[in-house]
Amino acid sequence: MRLTLNTGYTIAAEIYSGPSVFEELTGWLDKAFTGTESVFILTDTHTRSLCLPLLLSAVPFLQKAEVLEVPAGEKSKSIETAGQLWNALLAKGASRRSLLINLGGGVVTDLGGFVASTFKRGISFIHIPTSLLGMVDAAIGGKTGINSGKVKNQVGTFHSAEAIFIYPGFLKTLDNYELVNGFAEVIKTALVGDLPLWEKLVHLNLQDLVQGGPYPGLDEIIEASVAIKCRIVEQDFRERNLREILNFGHTIGHAFESLSYQKKGKPLSHGHAVALGMICESYLSEMKTGFAAKDRDLLTSMIFPFYEYYPVLREDVGFIMDTMIHDKKRRDSCYRFTLLRGPGNAIPGITCNFSEIEDSLSFYQNIKRD
Numbered sequence: 418m419r420l421t422l423n424t425g426y427t428i429a430a431e432i433y434s435g436p437s438v439f440e441e442l443t444g445w446l447d448k449a450f451t452g453t454e455s456v457f458i459l460t461d462t463h464t465r466s467l468c469l470p471l472l473l474s475a476v477p478f479l480q481k482a483e484v485l486e487v488p489a490g491e492k493s494k495s496i497e498t499a500g501q502l503w504n505a506l507l508a509k510g511a512s513r514r515s516l517l518i519n520l521g522g523g524v525v526t527d528l529g530g531f532v533a534s535t536f537k538r539g540i541s542f543i544h545i546p547t548s549l550l551g552m553v554d555a556a557i558g559g560k561t562g563i564n565s566g567k568v569k570n571q572v573g574t575f576h577s578a579e580a581i582f583i584y585p586g587f588l589k590t591l592d593n594y595e596l597v598n599g600f601a602e603v604i605k606t607a608l609v610g611d612l613p614l615w616e617k618l619v620h621l622n623l624q625d626l627v628q629g630g631p632y633p634g635l636d637e638i639i640e641a642s643v644a645i646k647c648r649i650v651e652q653d654f655r656e657r658n659l660r661e662i663l664n665f666g667h668t669i670g671h672a673f674e675s676l677s678y679q680k681k682g683k684p685l686s687h688g689h690a691v692a693l694g695m696i697c698e699s700y701l702s703e704m705k706t707g708f709a710a711k712d713r714d715l716l717t718s719m720i721f722p723f724y725e726y727y728p729v730l731r732e733d734v735g736f737i738m739d740t741m742i743h744d745k746k747r748r749d750s751c752y753r754f755t756l757l758r759g760p761g762n763a764i765p766g767i768t769c770n771f772s773e774i775e776d777s778l779s780f781y782q783n784i785k786r787d
C-alpha cells in the first residue's frame with residue numbers, strides 16, 4: 418500500500434506498508450539524503466535488540482546511523498528523557514539537516530516525534546512503528562507528545578513525520594498482550610469510521626490472534642485502519658472537530674490508565690484502557706445518541722475474553738473525574754465525549770454530566786463477564 422497523508426500543516430506524510438517497505442525506505446533515503454547529513458535511530462531496549470538488526474540488514478545504508486536508546490515503557494515519555502535525547506543529539510553533532518528515525522511502538526514514535534519536532538526548531542523525522550498500536554494509530558497523524566507527571570500527553574506538538582514505513586513482519590516478536598493492546602485501536606477505528614471494517618472484525622476469531630501470533634488477515638486490517646485514520650486526520654489535522662472522533666473510548670480510558678498508574682500492581686496498557694473506556698462510552702452512547710444495546714453487547718463480548726477487567730472502586734470515581742478535567746475535553750461543568758449513533762457513525766463533542774458518567778461507571782462495575 419502507498420498513501421499520502423495531506424494535512425495542510427507541516428509536510429504531507431508518505432505512508433508505505435507491506436512486505437517490501439524496506440525497498441521503499443532505501444529509495445526514500447536515496448532521494449532525501451546526499452550522504453553528508455547525520456542519521457539517528459531512536460529505539461527502546463526491546464526494539465534495539467528485536468527490530469534494529471532486521472532494519473540494518475535490510476537497509477545497509479543505516480548501519481552508519483547513530484543509535485539512541487531509551488528504556489522500554491511509558492515512563493520514557495517524560496521531559497527528562499526528552500532532555501537526555503536533545504543533549505545526546507547535540508553531543509553527537511546533530512544539525513538542522515539531520516534525520517531521526519523512530520523505531521518502536523507508540524512510546525518511541527510519540528517521544529521521538531516530540532524530540533525531533535522541537536530540536537533546533539524541528540528536524541526531519543520518520544517513523545518505523547513496530548507495535549500493532551504504533552502501526553495503526555500512534556505513528557499516523559502527526560501527534561507527538563510526552564506526559565507531564567502522571568497526566569498523559571500533556572505536552573506535545575502537531576508535526577507530521579515525513580514518512581512512515583509499516584512492516585507487519587515486526588509483529589512476530591511482539592507478545593500477545595501487546596497485540597491485543599493494539600487491537601483495541603483497530604476496534605475503535607472501525608467503530609468511529611468504517612462500518613465494513615467493523616463488520617469484518619465482528620466475524621473474526623480474535624482467539625486466533627491471541628493464540629497463534631500474528632493473525633493471517635492482519636496486514637489488510639492494518640492497511641484498512643491506517644486508511645481510515647488518514648481520511649479523518651486529513652480533514653482536521655489539529656483536532657478542532659472531526660478528529661475528536663478518534664478519541665472514542667479515550668476520555669474514560671485515559672482516566673482508567675492514569676488510575677492504574679496511581680495504584681499498586683501492573684498498570685493498564687493504553688489499548689487495554691481504551692477497550693474498557695469504550696465499554697463505558699458505548700453505554701453513554703446508548704443513553705445519549707441512540708447506540709443500540711445489541712451493538713453495545715457485541716462490543717462488550719468482543720472485549721472481555723481478551724482484555725482483563727480492571728476493578729474500579731467507588732472511591733476511585735473522584736480520581737477518574739479529576740483526571741478527565743485535565744484531558745482537554747471538559748467544557749464548563751460538562752465533559753465532552755465522542756459518542757456513537759451506530760457502528761461507523763460517531764459524533765464528536767457530546768456533553769455528558771457527572772451523573773451520566775457515574776452511571777456509565779456503574780454499568781462497567783456491574784458488567785457480567787464469562
Ligand SMILES: NC(=O)c1ccc[n+]([C@@H]2O[C@H](COP(=O)([O-])OP(=O)(O)OC[C@H]3O[C@@H](n4cnc5c(N)ncnc54)[C@H](O)[C@@H]3O)[C@@H](O)[C@H]2O)c1
Pocket residue numbers: 461462463464467468489490491494521522523524525527547548549550551554555556557558559560561562569570587588589590591592595598599686687688
Ligand atoms: N500519537 C498518537 O496519535 C497516539 C495514538 C495512540 C497511542 N499513542 C501513545 O502510544 C503509546 C502506546 O504505544 P504502544 O502500545 O506501542 O507502547 P510501547 O511503545 O510501550 O510498546 C509496547 C511494548 O512493546 C515493545 N515492542 C514494540 N515493538 C516490538 C516488537 N516488534 N517486538 C517486541 N517488542 C516490541 C516495546 O518495547 C514495549 O515494551 C502510549 O504512550 C500512547 O499515549 C499515541
